[in-house]
Amino acid sequence: xxxxGNHEDSVLEMLRTDENFALEYLVAALEEIDEEGGESVxxxxxxxxxxARGGFAAVSNAxxxxxxxxxxxxxxxxxxxxxxxxxxxxxxxxxxxxVVAHSQDDQEHTAA
Numbered sequence: 001x002x003x004x005g006n007h008e009d010s011v012l013e014m015l016r017t018d019e020n021f022a023l024e025y026l027v028a029a030l031e032e033i034d035e036e037g038g039e040s041v042x043x044x045x046x047x048x049x050x051x052a053r054g055g056f057a058a059v060s061n062a063x064x065x066x067x068x069x070x071x072x073x074x075x076x077x078x079x080x081x082x083x084x085x086x087x088x089x090x091x092x093x094x095x096x097x098x099v100v101a102h103s104q105d106d107q108e109h110t111a112a
Contacts, residue, residue, distance in 0.1 A: 015052035023102040040076040053092040
């Protein structure tokens with residue numbers, strides 16, 4: 001069980017410190033969004049990035065959004081609005097445009 005904890009800690013550390021890894025993580029989740037359960041996968045990925053990069057309290061302070069609502073909206077069965085998603089990703093330094101651009105960069109590198 002300890003190795004699972006170490007893996008989780010490593011993933012969280014990489015999400016916190018490595019922007020490229022965090023973008024890849026979100027891109028991978030975004031690619032599944034149209035699949036069954038894909039929305040939950042994406043919301044969980046956003047939640048983990050938020051938790052790694054300061055948590056919902058910091059995002060709440062930065063955005064003025066209610067912390068309790070953020071927890072609910074970014075749960076696996078949450079349903080945040082687009083403006084909330086944009087504010088949250090921006091608050092953790094990974095705006096949606098960065099995620100999309102990173103996805104396009106990956107597609108171009110794969111095609112080359």
